[in-house]
Amino acid sequence: MAEKLMDFDEAIRRYDPVWGLEVHVExxxxxxxxxxxxxxFGEAPNTELTPVSLGLPGSLPVINKAAIDDAIRLGLALxxxxxxxxxxxxxxxxxxxxxxxxxxxxxxxxxxxxGYLDVQTEDGETFRVPxxxxxxxxxxxxxxxxxxxxxxxxGADHSLVDxxxxxxxxxxxxxxxxxxxxxxxxxxxxxxIREIRDIARALxxxxxxxxxxxxxxxxxxxxxxxxxxxxxxxxxxxxxxSFRGIERTLIYEIRRQAALLADGGEVLQETRHxxxxxxxxxxxxxxxxxxxxxxxxxxxxxxxxxxxxHIDELKASLPEMxxxxxxxxxxxxxxxxxxxRDVNNAGAVDLIDxxxxxxxxxxxxxxxxxxxLSREANEKSVSLEELPVTPTDVASLEKLIADGKLNDRLAxxxxxxxxxxxxxxEEVVAKHGYKIVGGGDELxxxxxxxxxxxxxxxxxxxxxxxxxxxxxxxxVMRATRGQADAKAVSSLVIKKVRS
Amino acid sequence: xxxxxxxxxxxxxxxxxxxxxxxxxxxxxxDMNVISEAIDSIQEVATQDVEPTANPIPLExxxxxxxxxxxxxxxxxxxxxxxxxSGMFVAPQILGGEESE
Numbered sequence: 001m002a003e004k005l006m007d008f009d010e011a012i013r014r015y016d017p018v019w020g021l022e023v024h025v026e027x028x029x030x031x032x033x034x035x036x037x038x039x040x041f042g043e044a045p046n047t048e049l050t051p052v053s054l055g056l057p058g059s060l061p062v063i064n065k066a067a068i069d070d071a072i073r074l075g076l077a078l079x080x081x082x083x084x085x086x087x088x089x090x091x092x093x094x095x096x097x098x099x100x101x102x103x104x105x106x107x108x109x110x111x112x113x114x115g116y117l118d119v120q121t122e123d124g125e126t127f128r129v130p131x132x133x134x135x136x137x138x139x140x141x142x143x144x145x146x147x148x149x150x151x152x153x154x155g156a157d158h159s160l161v162d163x164x165x166x167x168x169x170x171x172x173x174x175x176x177x178x179x180x181x182x183x184x185x186x187x188x189x190x191x192x193i194r195e196i197r198d199i200a201r202a203l204x205x206x207x208x209x210x211x212x213x214x215x216x217x218x219x220x221x222x223x224x225x226x227x228x229x230x231x232x233x234x235x236x237x238x239x240x241x242s243f244r245g246i247e248r249t250l251i252y253e254i255r256r257q258a259a260l261l262a263d264g265g266e267v268l269q270e271t272r273h274x275x276x277x278x279x280x281x282x283x284x285x286x287x288x289x290x291x292x293x294x295x296x297x298x299x300x301x302x303x304x305x306x307x308x309x310h311i312d313e314l315k316a317s318l319p320e321m322x323x324x325x326x327x328x329x330x331x332x333x334x335x336x337x338x339x340x341r342d343v344n345n346a347g348a349v350d351l352i353d354x355x356x357x358x359x360x361x362x363x364x365x366x367x368x369x370x371x372x373l374s375r376e377a378n379e380k381s382v383s384l385e386e387l388p389v390t391p392t393d394v395a396s397l398e399k400l401i402a403d404g405k406l407n408d409r410l411a412x413x414x415x416x417x418x419x420x421x422x423x424x425x426e427e428v429v430a431k432h433g434y435k436i437v438g439g440g441d442e443l444x445x446x447x448x449x450x451x452x453x454x455x456x457x458x459x460x461x462x463x464x465x466x467x468x469x470x471x472x473x474x475x476v477m478r479a480t481r482g483q484a485d486a487k488a489v490s491s492l493v494i495k496k497v498r499s
Numbered sequence: 500x501x502x503x504x505x506x507x508x509x510x511x512x513x514x515x516x517x518x519x520x521x522x523x524x525x526x527x528x529x530d531m532n533v534i535s536e537a538i539d540s541i542q543e544v545a546t547q548d549v550e551p552t553a554n555p556i557p558l559e560x561x562x563x564x565x566x567x568x569x570x571x572x573x574x575x576x577x578x579x580x581x582x583x584x585s586g587m588f589v590a591p592q593i594l595g596g597e598e599s600e
Contacts, residue, residue: 029565030565030566030567031565031566031567031568035568036563036566036567036568037567037568037570038567038568038570044573044586045573045585045586045587046571046573046576046577046586046587046588047570047571047572047573047576047586048570049570049571049576050568050570050571054571054576056579062561062563063560063561063562063563064562064563064565065562065563065564065565066564066565067565068562087553087554092514092515094516096588096590108553109553143590144587156592157592158589158590158591158592159589159590159591159592160584160585160587160588160589160590161587161588161589161590162586162587163576163588292514294514294515297553297554299554301560302554302556302558302559302560303553303554303559303560304559304560304562305559305560
């Protein structure tokens with residue numbers, strides 16, 4: 001059912017959006033949060049379980065030290081206050097994705113308290129997103145609904161449950177209500193979650209792949225008449241797992257709620273779902289007694305004690321943060337703000353860094369990763385990293401160009417070969433016999449012939465009119481089947497006509 | 500002094516999915532009010548100088564190293580399932596269920 005939407009600009013003129021994100025970051029520890037069951041994405045169902053992850057009677061949870069340390073490091077990166085004592089609570093709910101029927105989470109005493117994250121907007125401004133807490137909890141298993149359309153819960157007659165993911169450690173980063181973003185709400189939310197992804201990767205605590213559910217967000221949105229008015233009723237769109245999905249959920253909810261309020265309607269406090277196929281959110285369950293999770297301290301677990309000494313140790317081990325690194329690399333590479341933004345949005349910072357380390361120029365690396373290779377990745381709907389080409393390949397190709405062995409056109413053909421899996425650039429060049437026809441008598445003869453065939457052009461060039469140069473280059477290229485270097489031909493022709 | 504009403508007891512019954520008839524709800528209400536009074540008397544002696552605690556055990560959590568152990572085989576894992584299919588637990592139709600968090 002199509003819902004009424006207000007034009008976005010008008011919605012922003014009439015209402016002040018307030019939003020918040022609950023971002024779940026799945027930690028890539030070797031074992032689960034409360035038991036030594038191994039976990040890797042994509043294993044056969046129900047093969048990564050111990051008595052604890054199955055919630056068998058009598059089994060008791062024991063906390064994974066690596067998960068706590070990873071969570072503290074993430075908390076430090078988000079400028080959170082690390083609490084000396086943190087505590088586990090049971091969050092009770094009925095849904096077959098958790099065999100215990102409760103999730104172990106942190107309610108009153110989270111590991112990481114208040115913090116913030118600064119993000120850059122496209123116009124170069126910095127916006128500080130306030131963070132309320134970043135607590136640790138375990139993930140649920142996965143339901144596969146059978147019998148309904150597209151594996152959806154609606155219309156399903158039963159579900160098949162895989163508990164492999166049950167018990168995997170998550171850090172849930174909860175923002176305060178974010179105000180004052182106006183028309184930039186979606187941009188700032190997007191920048192915020194990208195920054196969290198980059199931080200998680202830099203810390204090496206999570207794969208950070210949204211498409212595999214390593215990072216997912218619940219998006220809360222409400223509108224109010226003015227920044228002075230009390231907060232409006234919010235909707236909560238759950239488990240959005242793409243950057244664009246998160247941005248579009250925000251825009252959609254702002255437009256939907258604005259249309260509703262403008263018509264004198266009321267926003268319901270409900271959970272919604274982002275539907276990628278329709279690019280809209282759909283209403284779900286009203287939040288009434290579902291909110292009544294009956295939290296209470298888990299009697300199976302005592303409090304976690306984190307000493308200042310340990311925090312200091314972890315702080316000392318933090319790597320360079322992505323925002324600092326980007327600023328440093330931008331300077332080293334000599335990129336403009338816009339170039340650097342595009343590099344970051346394309347997820348190409350690491351790739352360009354490695355390509356440069358392999359000996360390529362920054363400009364050369366930029367040209368390949370954001371040009372030819374981004375186009376290829378877009379066409380195939382994969383990330384740059386997933387393309388069958390490495391920074392070493394790009395650097396080798398750049399070297400072949402710099403050494404005068406390939407021109408741009410041959411380099412592109414060589415790259416196409418690499419992408420087809422024909423091997424390294426050197427192997428592709430050898431296989432196809434790509435080489436620039438340059439110097440020597442061969443090219444000399446071809447150029448002489450081209451000039452002889454076009455005497456009027458030769459005359460103009462001799463008199464310093466360079467406009468018809470293309471005619472000669474074209475003739476040479478045809479004669480060499482594209483293997484000549486256009487720049488070299490141009491300078492050789494000038495020498496020739498003037499000698 | 501907090502006292503439980505019968506409606507609250509019925510609500511709690513719904514939350515834990517235990518069906519209560521009138522008689523049971525009445526009895527539970529009385530029992531729970533006795534417990535509630537006992538808690539109130541403890542709260543009277545719990546003054547400002549007593550640190551709130553969530554656990555009576557004077558220990559901090561033991562943290563284990565991140566070393567994998569051998570998990571159950573799939574057959575072992577689903578051995579206790581009332582019904583299994585394709586190596587997964589069969590759960591009955593979920594109606595108006597709550598979402599995983």
